[in-house]
Amino acid sequence: MLSRGFIQLEKRHSTIYKRVKSLLPRRESERRVHPLSRHCDILQAVETRISMLNMTYMKYIENNLLCFIPGKVLDEMINVLSFVESDCTPPRTHQLLQELRDLSSMAMEHFDEHILPRVKEHKEQIDEKRQAFLASFSGSPPNIKQARPFIVQQVNDLQKIRKQYKTYKHHIAYLNQNTQKLFQKMKKQNKRLKAQSIKIRDQERKIQEQSIKIQEQETALADIKKHMDEWDQKYKDLTTELVRARDYLLLKTTSSANTGGTSTSHSSSPPKVFRSSIKPRVSHLLLKNYNLHLDLERKRKSNLLPDIPVKVPRGPEEEGEDKSVDKLIPLKDPDKRDENEGKGDFSFLFENLIKTPLTGIKSRKRKMAEDIDLK
Incomplete structure (x- = not known):
């Protein structure tokens, strides 16, 4: 425990000393004025004490003959380092390190006077036992003076191997921890990869199903398009x-109307009210009314306009009224088509002519007479 504490104390002192040195300026004149200069002096004094203790004890500690004995020296060094790390301004170097110097010097003197002779005797006894052990195997009385350096060398080699084994053991433990962590990470990654592969398979299956549905819809659309074209x-x-x-x-209808119009024009006679000078005009009016009736029949058959008002010539009793007012006669009802088809194409025309006599056309009588005279 004491040897391990001494090694840890050395490491702590080295880290603090490096940090304080990095904070100090490079010039010597500036270092003396700097507030951390006293800290640096204290750490240098502690370093000298640690080096002296190393020279005294470390050789025997490495040979596994003893451990680091002065525990009070370690406690005092820890107190000094903690005081340096604190924010308080330390006192002068000789005042702070007076106790450490006294304890370390007393420990080294005690080791040289009392412990070192015992360690040497113990070491000689161990060497004699080893020589006797080797002589028992060889069967001949060994020469102690010749075999002693060889045995010491072998012991030193064994100690070095032990140290290397310890260091390698720590490295192996650290590497084992790292390998375990990496192995756990690999397991997690494998789980994630498996989950991703399952998701990819599901997505591929869904894509295949969607492609099949799309093909079916395309065929259905092609059939619908074909039916639409048909x-x-x-x-x-x-x-x-x-x-x-x-x-x-x-x-x-036009051909039948033309044949019926020619036959009726020859057989019918004009009414007695009109004079002989207006007879040719009667046929002209008949043709005009016939053409109007034919247009109305066409519109009725095409079912575009079932009821269209028709202008009718005026009678003699309407001379004083406004000339823009016209009488309207109703057309035939398209629902009663079957009842009126047996009467002939010109029955409706003659009924209109009888109901509305031609004597109502009075304003154009002179012009009609002039046309007849010219002919």
Whole structure:
């Protein structure tokens, strides 16, 4: 314990001394004025005392003949170092180290006077025992003077090996701790890698499922697109057929209307109210009303405008009224188409002509007469 405490004290003193030296300036004149100069002097004095104790005791400590005996010297050195490390300003060097010097000098004197002769006797006895042990194995009386340096050398080698073994043992323990820590880290990393590999497998499986779903959706979209194209083509065909049927019906109605108009124009006679000079104009009015009726029939069949007001010529009793006001006659109801189809295309036209006589056209009578005379 005392030997180990002495070694630890040496290490502590060296660290404090290095730190104080690093804080001091380089110039000697500045060092003397610096507040840490007294600390440095105290540490130098302690260093001299430690070196003297090393010279006295360490040789025998290394040979395992004894341990460091003066424990009071160690206590005093520890007190001095703790006082130097504190923030208090230390006293002068000789005052602080007076007790340490006295104890260390007394310990060295006591060792030289009382302990060292006993250590030498003990060492000689050990050497004689070793020589006798070696002589018993060799079988011949050994020459003690010749064998003594060889034995001492062997003992020293053994001591060195022991020291190396101790140092190597500490290194091996430190390396074992580091290897255990690294092994634990490796275990943690392996666990993380396993978890990551499991996650990667799950992600790959999900990606495969999503790709399969995407392919199925693409096929479904292709089928829907195909059906849409087919329905579009069918719709186009139906529209073309409807247009053709409408054109055919329009042509049929126009042709039947033309044939019916020519027959009725020859058979019908104008009413007695009008003069003979206006007869050609009657046919002109019939054609105009017929064209209007034909347009209305086309619009009715195309279901665009079911009820369209039609302008009707004025009667003789409406001469004093405003000329911009027109009578409106109702068109045929498209719901009653089947009832009126049997009466002929011109029945509705003649009924309108009878209800609204041509005598109402009075403002254009002179012009009509002039047109007839010119012809």
